[in-house]
Amino acid sequence: MKAIVTVVGKDRVGIIANVCTALANYNVNVLDINQTVMQGYFTMMMATDVSQCSIPLADLVTNMAGIGEDMGLSIRVQREDIFQAMHRI
Numbered sequence: 001m002k003a004i005v006t007v008v009g010k011d012r013v014g015i016i017a018n019v020c021t022a023l024a025n026y027n028v029n030v031l032d033i034n035q036t037v038m039q040g041y042f043t044m045m046m047a048t049d050v051s052q053c054s055i056p057l058a059d060l061v062t063n064m065a066g067i068g069e070d071m072g073l074s075i076r077v078q079r080e081d082i083f084q085a086m087h088r089i
Helices: 014-026 057-071 080-085
Strands: 002-010 029-038 041-049 073-079
Touching: 002 014, 002 057, 002 080, 014 029, 014 041, 014 057, 057 073
Parallel strands: none
Antiparallel strands: 002 041, 002 073, 029 041
16 A cells, blocks of 8 residues: 655754654655755655555554654655545646
């Protein structure tokens, strides 16, 4: 199963490293990544493979949100099919 991870917040050193390390700790593979900084705000979207994730997806969602809070960021994890349905025009 694939999931989309979005990260938004004030830019600082180490965001990509910290988020990717956290995902790797849960055995989540990053398939594609796109990030930018605009007027001091960091945004990142990642396509990930969660089929080998070491915890249930609901727990990953909660844990990554908590990691985001600790970092002063918003981190959201959504199943790819739900993400696509929500952003379909």
